[in-house]
Amino acid sequence: MKKLIDANVILRYLLKDDETLFKRASSLLEKVKVGEEAVIIPESVLAESVYVLQKVYKIEREVIAEKLRELFAYKGIANSDKKDLIDSILLFGQTRLSIVDCIVCSKSINQGLSLTTFDDELKKVYLTKLKTPMKQF
Numbered sequence: 693m694k695k696l697i698d699a700n701v702i703l704r705y706l707l708k709d710d711e712t713l714f715k716r717a718s719s720l721l722e723k724v725k726v727g728e729e730a731v732i733i734p735e736s737v738l739a740e741s742v743y744v745l746q747k748v749y750k751i752e753r754e755v756i757a758e759k760l761r762e763l764f765a766y767k768g769i770a771n772s773d774k775k776d777l778i779d780s781i782l783l784f785g786q787t788r789l790s791i792v793d794c795i796v797c798s799k800s801i802n803q804g805l806s807l808t809t810f811d812d813e814l815k816k817v818y819l820t821k822l823k824t825p826m827k828q829f
Contacts, residue, residue: 693730694730694731694732694770695720695729695730695731695732696731696732696733696734697720697731697732697733697737698737699737699740699741699744700713701717701720701721702717702733702737702741702763703741703744703745704716704717705717705718705721705763706741706745706759706763707745707749721763721766723768724766724767724768724769725766725767725768726766726767726768727766727767727768728768729768730768730769730770731768731769731770732769732770732771733763733764733769733771733777735773735777735780735795738760738777738780738781738791738795739791739792739795741760742756742760742784742791743791753784753785754785756784756785757781757782757784757785757786758785760781761778761781761782761785764777764778764781765778773799775802776795776798776799776802776803777795777798779798779801779802780794780795780797780798780799781794783797783798783817783821787813787817788813789813789814789817793811793813793814793817796809796814797814797817797818797821800818801818801821801822
């Protein structure tokens, strides 16, 4: 059965700042890594995780993107929008856009939807990415 996880599970796993909670998160996510367990990470949980890592723990966006991209590559991540979220994470690491703008941009491109926005920077990134697809690592 698939499980839905919240930001606290991701944060404790990545930060290792509470040994007891890290062990519990790790127990699950190491199984997810090899596909023994399946989890869904909603985009709201991704957004909250990024916000906390960036604003509370002052972690650089490139490091956040690398760690979350690695996590979303785990075999047991069962999101139907997994590609959209991975592309969003990559875009977050490559730009100065918020993670929410990156999600909107990636979903728009991947789903063939035009993006309507008043945000000039988002519009610029969107138009650039339409011409050059996301680079997967």
